Amino acid sequence: MINGFINVLKPPGPTSHDVVQTLRSILKEQRIGHGGTLDPMAAGVLPIAVGRATRLLEYIQAGGKTYRAEFILGLKTDTQDLAGQILARPGCSGFSLEELQKAALRFTGTITQMPPMVSAVHYKGRRLYELAREGQEVKRPQRLVKIYAFRILKAWPDGAFYRAMADISCSKGTYIRTLGADWGDYLGCGAALAFLIRTRAGGFKLDEAWTLEEIQERAAAGDFSFLLPPVAALTHLPAVVVKERAVKQVLNGTPLKDDDWNLNTPLQQGQLVRLEGEDGHLLAVARVTAGKGGLYLKPDKVFKEKE
Template sequence: MRDGILVVAKPRGLTSHDVIQKVRRFLGIKRIGHAGTLDPEATGVLPLCIGRATKIVEYIQDRPKTYVAEWTGGVATDTEDQSGNVVERINGLHLTWEEVTSAFTSFIGPYAQTPPMYSAVKVKGKRLYELARQGKEVERTPRLVTIYDLMILDGNLEQDPPRVRFQVRCSKGTYIRTLCVDIGKKLGIPAHMSDLIRVESGGYHLEEAHSLEEIEEAAASGKVEELISPLEEALSFLPSLTLSKKWADKVIHGAALPRGFSHMPWQTGEKIRLVSDEGRLMAVYQVVNGEEIWAKPEKILFTEDPVDRGYAR
């Protein structure tokens, strides 16, 4: 089985863990992880890391994500999305596109977002959604997130309640349902997110995602490897450095790279991918620019350990 990324088009009604369990059964392997959770009612891109690719989950999920969402004004729910119970409603709103556009675009850039109660964020060791199900609400610390781009696609402000469909590109950890609530607050009205599709995550787009039915069929016919994007491509957004065979053998064992190893103007703290002269992704290193050490290992992705190179079944 090839190590790499299997991009799934998550359907509505399944948790991200449900998707992993199904794919594990299709492929007959356990070593699978996802790179960024999607709520059960959300659909779209869910990258799954297969085999050694589970080691690079953090690099993929740290990248910006793009969503197409629907905002509904005048109605608030306890979960901030369409799956919750209505807790507030205002009928007969009269909104203009000028004020709606101004409210939406005001969130472009960094902003402090308070995680919703129905989320997996932990407070004093407890998941917020566990407390929410007990009817409890606790104080949450706002987190700084970034909205890189936000564009209104279409909508209807004349209907009751008014709805707006928009596309947003944002940083890791951004709750789009909370963004919808905050846009409502900007307009002085209750609001919630009534639909969510993730169209891009980790550099993978909805157009290249595969349905669970397609994956099951490919696995049954022995062609599932054709759906898996190679591990070597998964970190293509990081700068690369090609190693000689001598240094590739040392990197396998986690050797640091000495000062003067590269004469490129790498910045301290920068992450680079190390590739063998055969094109195999060996490791991710971080530049430290120390007196003796130029770069140190962060993730060793190829080793001589047969267990590491294989799959737990």
């Protein structure tokens, strides 16, 4: 049985689910899932879990992501990108890089977003994009997201419009198309997403990603060098080394006292950490909890990597 993660370079066109289905066919394994939806038009990093590693997908999805995006200023569409119907073509005479960056700073930190109708958010048992295809529009609650950085790299005129390229670092649940549309509205001309590539998702990076063609070729030759160990999904979590005498406790889900582990960095209540044995094998993901006598590590999800 295959277990681990694959850092897939998703091409524009297929959905994230299409990628999962392709890999199920290539690897002859049904237990496969992805670590965060990437829109069909978008390309870039799509973490894929195989086998028991699917139990760790939620920890990837909770991690931060980075993108490179190109927006067309002076254009508004019903999908907030170039795939939708044009709502308005106000155009724009252009902005200085300083003006664009100053406006982008208003959309950093914790902000509110309304999920677009073309998103995969569930509404009464159905995806919003399914309702959008039927011409329906429903009321969506706004959500809080974090934009850690929104940096404008360059901008240039394009006929009646203006284009801008940006690097964006954000929390899970952020819609880049919506960020661009809101930014464009603030600038007074609207904006539509023209291009998007995800450059990082958690610890998975673009320059280390594999194309589906490369994966198929390697797998056919019996070469699974593209498969990463389960711990690859948890590199953003502090590693805590569990003393040998306490390993059995972890595997039984029993909280650990502070004399059962080794870690030089102070821990905070509520923090997630990964627990490893002295041999480096992943044991569990645990949450720091407070109790009598100090802090404890309560296993959140046990993962017997050696199985």
